[in-house]
Amino acid sequence: MKNWDSLNLFHHYVLQIADNTLILGQQLCEWCGHGPILEQDIALSNIALDLLGQSRLYYQYLSESTGGKFKEDDFLMYRDARKYRNSLLVEMPNGNWGTTITRQFLFDQFHILLLQKLSESSDQRLAEIAVKSIKEVKYHQRFSAEWVIRLGDGTQESHSIMQESVDELYKYSCDFFVSTEADQYTASNGICASPIEVEQLYYTNVNSILQEATLKIPEIKKPIYSGKKGYHTEKLGYILAELQYMENMYPNCEW
Amino acid sequence: MSAKEWPLWEVFIRSKNGLHHRHAGSVHAADAQMALENARDIYTRRQEGISLWVVPSKEIVASSPEDKEAFFEPAVDKIYRHPTFYVLPDEVNNM
Structure with missing residues (x-):
């Protein structure tokens, strides 16, 4: 058994980011072969692979910074839900195409702002990962925002499906801005600005796109628990x- | 897959600076912007290009198979149109 308690606040901070991209990437993979049309099927798979690739960079870094005590796979395969630090939004189910797009949109708008802050991190490795990821995420952001506008300001049917998705998912965006001990630690040590600093900009950006998509902005009701703190x-x-x-059935299997 | 198909677009990719855009295939998309993004997602996953064009397939004017003889066969016996009768200086490679 791994002693997860030996992870420090910096590690928890990195997990908050890595677990987001892992869980969302994993969920998007389920669309492979089921997209509404071939072109969008591939588009989502591309995004999924980008996100999984980014997660790996963080887990590899974590593995190194724990002196190899934890392997990359340990972080993925041997943590239970309570140890995962992803925000609640990314664990919401795929639902229909509108739900997936809305979830992606709400995440991408946060992800880009977070990465921009992270690219200025005093931790060189994190800054490098952020710079590399920004190129990919700029495309994700463009893709999901265009789809939100296209469907929100589309037909009556697409509009109402999108409004339902927004009504359901919008509140989970609050979890991005929950301030954890790990956030406070990295902010006070100059490693990375707290996500709270981008909260206002996030809602300005998100709301203006929702307005362009003719979608109503729901009232924010903060969830009572936070995925970033391990409450999922x-x-x-x-x-x-x-x-x-697979890993549980066949530990350390290779193929 | 939807019964109502989106229009078809032809995709052209420039693989590197100095080369022409070449036809790569086609995509379905509701409008030009989406066509460009779909082309990016489908045809440039393996570093195939640095520039993309998309053109509505319906805008392409094609020669008809019935015209094949009149259009193309007259060129068959006019080998003097190929620049193979010139002696090229050695410095000019790969003409």
Whole structure:
């Protein structure tokens, strides 16, 4: 058994970022072969692979910074839900195309702002990962925002499906801005600005795109728990069950 | 897959500076912007290019197969149109 308690606040901070991209990437992979048309199927798979690739960079860094005590795979395969630090939004189910696009949009708008801050990090490795990721995420951001506008300001049917998705998912964006001990630690040590600093800009950006998409902006009702602190919905358990089952069945298997 | 198909677009890719855009294939998309993004997602995943064009397939005017004889066969026996009768200086490679 790994002693997860030996991870420090810096590690937790990196997990908050890495787990977001991992869980969202994993969920997007489920669309492979099921996209509404071939072109969008591939587009989502591309995004999924970008996100999984980014997660790996963080887990590899974590592995190195724990002196190899934890391997890259340990972070993915041997943590249960309570140890995961992803925000609640990314564990919400794929739903229909509108739900997936809305979730992606709400995440991408945060992700780009976070990475821009991270690219100025005093931690050189994190800054490098951020710079590399920004190129990919700029495209994700453009892709999801265009789809939100296209569907929100589309037909009556697409509009109402999008409004339902926004009503359901918008509140989970609050979890990005929950300030954890890890956030406070990295902010006070100059490693990276607290996500709270981009909160206002985030909602300005998100709301202006929702308005352009003729979608109503829901009232914010903050969820009472936070994924960043390890308190998740039951949905994460199902995602991890699928993600981890092979490793659990056949530990250290290779192919 | 939807019964109502989106229009088809032809995709052209420039693989590097100095080369022409070449036809790569086609994509379905609702408008030009989406066509460009779909082309990016489908045809440039393996560093195939640095520039993309998309053109509505319906805008392409094509020669018809029935015209094949009149259009192309007259060129068959006019080998003097190929620049193969010149002696090229050695410095000119790969003509």
